[in-house]
Amino acid sequence: MKASQKKAASLLMIGTLLVAAGCSDRLESDRSSSPDESPEKAIAPMTITFASGDNNPLWDDMQSEVGKFITEKTGISIKAQFPGNNTDTDMFALMVASNEYPDMVSAKVSVGKLKDAGALIDLTPLIDAHAPNIKKLYGEYMKRLRWSNDDHGIYVLPTAPVNQTYFKAGSGFELQHAVLKELGYPQIKTVKDFEHALKTYYNKHKTTADGQPIIPLSLNGGEWQFLISVTNPAVAATGASDDGEFYIDPDTYEAKLHYLRPEEKEYFRWLNHMHDIGLLDPESFVQKVGQYRAKIASGRVLGLIDADWDFAGEVAALKKEGKIDQTYAHFPVTLNESFKRHDFQSTGYLAGIGISITKSAKDPVRVIQFLDYLASDEGQILINWGIEGKHYKVENGKRVIPEDISKMKVKDNWNFRKTTGVDMYRFGPSYGDGVKDPTGNYYTPVFPEQIEKEYTQADRETLAAYKVKSYKDLWPSEKQFPVKPWGSAWTINMETGSEANVIFQQCQAIVKKRITQAILSKPEQFDAIWDDFMKELEKAGVEKLNEAYTKLVKDRVKLWNE
Amino acid sequence: MKPLTEGTLEAGSTLKRNRFWFKAYQQRYLYMMSLPFVIWIFIFSYVPIWGWITAFQNYKPKDSIFDQKWVGFDNFIELFQDERFYIVLRNTLAMSTMGLLVGFTVPVIFALLLNEMRGQFFKRSVQTISYLPHFVSWVVVAGLVYKMLSTDGGAVNQLLMWLNIIDQPIQFMAKGNLFWGIVTASDLWKEMGWSSIIFLAAMAGIDPELYEASTVDGAGRFRKMWHITLPGIRTTFMVLFILSIGHLISIGFEKQFLLGNPLVADYSEVFDLYALKYGIQMSRYSYGTAIGIVNSVVSILLVFIANGIYKRVTKETVI
Incomplete structure (x- = not known):
């Protein structure tokens, strides 16, 4: 009786070990057989994993109004991870050390580290085949996307807005x-x-x-x-x-x-x-x-x-x-x-920091198509303005933000961004402030008239006292300085x-x-x-x-x- | 024993071997039961040592381990030539020694006092309350410490001002020479109750007859504590003590990282933080591994020294 109890116990123990080992094997094989071969790729739901070097406390895995809309349009939902209490450099260093990457990364200064580790894929063929909007967006700056003098591949789609005019002075x-x-x-x-x-x-x-x-x-x-x-x-x-x-x-x-x-x-x-x-x-x-x-x-x-x-x-x-x-x-x-x-000396287009696709991406084509959608006119207006009829209206061919939304945006910006998702999904290529779309409207809601609308009473009094329209007017204009040929060294x-x-x-x-x-x-x-x-x-x-x-x-x- | 002495030397050794296998067969279930753990230890504690060879290479994650460039002892030479290494070593040893001394004496005293309590309810509540901070994350503790020691309405400064001990708030967090103390004190607050649990358990295991006998012999409370309770927990104490000497150098970096700031950097940088900053963060995996090896060697040395001293003093050994 006693011996059989012992036997049972030891067998159970070994059995557990084997099952544990077996389990992990199964998981492994599950993952390798997962790439779906369904013909309706473009709208089949898919989750893209994304590691962002910048914390976003508002992030909600695309549950906001705009986020849901994007998922509806593209079938893509994004699962993001952030450095949290760590620094972004730590997060990416650990990623390199463990050799496990999400589909997409926004690696900031760590991008060189990931590139050295062979984690990033060259996007040039993908862009040529699947991303006409991204190409249009970067236009003449495509050259600046090249990695280095030795390697002309594109590993990063810079997130710096293209042709940005600075209307706001946030420094000083x-x-x-x-x-x-x-x-x-x-x-x-x-x-x-x-x-x-x-x-x-x-x-x-x-x-x-x-x-x-x-x-x-x-x-x-x-x-x-x-x-x-x-x-x-x-x-x-x-x-x-x-x-x-x-x-x-x-x-x-x-x-x-x-x-x-x-x-x-x-x-x-x-x-x-x-x-x-x-x-x-x-x-x-x-x-x-x-x-x-x-x-x-x-x-x-x-x-x-x-x-x-x-x-x-x-x-x-x-x-x-x-x-x-x-x-x-x-x-x-x-x-x-x-x-x-x-502060406002022009750097030319500031390529360098942006979004990359890693070698772990199961379906890089879907990822680039998704980014291409966000870079299209439709996508840009969606992420910057929101959904038509809900977050903005078109009056006489001009996009306007309705009074109640505008009020919420100024007074309760946090909640505004959280619930609507406006301004939350700008991790891909984007047009800068002051660039107009084919309808003659600005791609972003940051332009002088709109900024003036969002000033508080205190801002207005101060600006009036200094006889300027915006704080930026207090600064020396960018026209006084030549364009920096190296962009900005921090990139x-x-x-x-x-x-x-x-x-x-x-x-x-x-x-x-x-x-x-x-x-x-x-x-x-x-x-x-x-x-x-x-x-x-x-x-x-x-x-x-x-x-x-x-x-x-x-x-x-x-x-x-x- | 008898057949052994009777046979020749040769026969004896075969017999011995036979006995070994016989015993092994008898205890086969015990062996089988321990097998999973042996495998577990092997996989998680011995297989990773294989990675140590990267310390002698210039490791780049892109290539396989066989295509790396060998650099010999370069990483170690660089490490021993870096003056920051010695500062870091000093800080690590200083903070962990302080933590070890305070972190053992105070919980023992606390457990002793608690053990003398009569009311079970009171005793239990005190014990529970005292170990609760153990479950609070260091991030939160660091926040609390900063708030308490702040010059901008921090409780400690206000108390000292109210008692007229100081007339200007003290910038606790900006003074390097206070940093070790602050870390030790906050660690003590967090871990005191938790570490005392095991001592309380050891005290509960002491034979009550010993106390009765000494009462008959006329021993008072303090005599009983000194002659019965303390010797009763000596083995537990020593085992724990020597084991934690093994961890002296790997004290982690959470508290130093969270409580530190640029002003006290010379006192707050510890081994793990150094490995993180100059190793992993800069993708210098080989350098980081070299630091890890030095770390392990120093730890093993410390344990053997401590055990040696203990052996000499008590003629017993724990390892």
């Missing part, structure tokens, strides 16, 4: 309308003006109307947005154009880490001064993004130096609560009068794991540490810390990095302009 320095109103709309051109405005207002008000302590200036410096809120503004405020972590000499194409520019030292000295006189939030470099955003949403941060997309949700929340005076106006602030902000990727790449990573760590220290130190220690910073960069091999990057920039110029 931000001040609450309340501050401007109280001070009688003073001139805000230099960091001194900005500082003065904050100081004057803060001296009079230490708390908000609902009794919370006011923070004059807070930076989003605790996480990766350090680049956006702390270091990029140093470049912009000292009259250089945005080339990521580098400065590119416009004549010689020599690249160098932009911190090596002496002008920037003075910008950081000003931040140091702001900290010294107590205007800079001491938590600027330790706070998590959530903390930073919570402060903005409470309406107690007077000034910001950030890009509008970094706090758009919080501004929407402020509007929803009716605190429109606590939302922000944008100003092209520079270190002093001698600099001009290059140029270094070879992953190369020596330059390692040096770059080390320099980034040094930059984060030293810049923060320099800003938070006593003013008399600033120079010493800055000198150490420079020495450390040198020791890490910044010269070699500059050389390697210069070569990349020159290669890019050749690839795009030959």
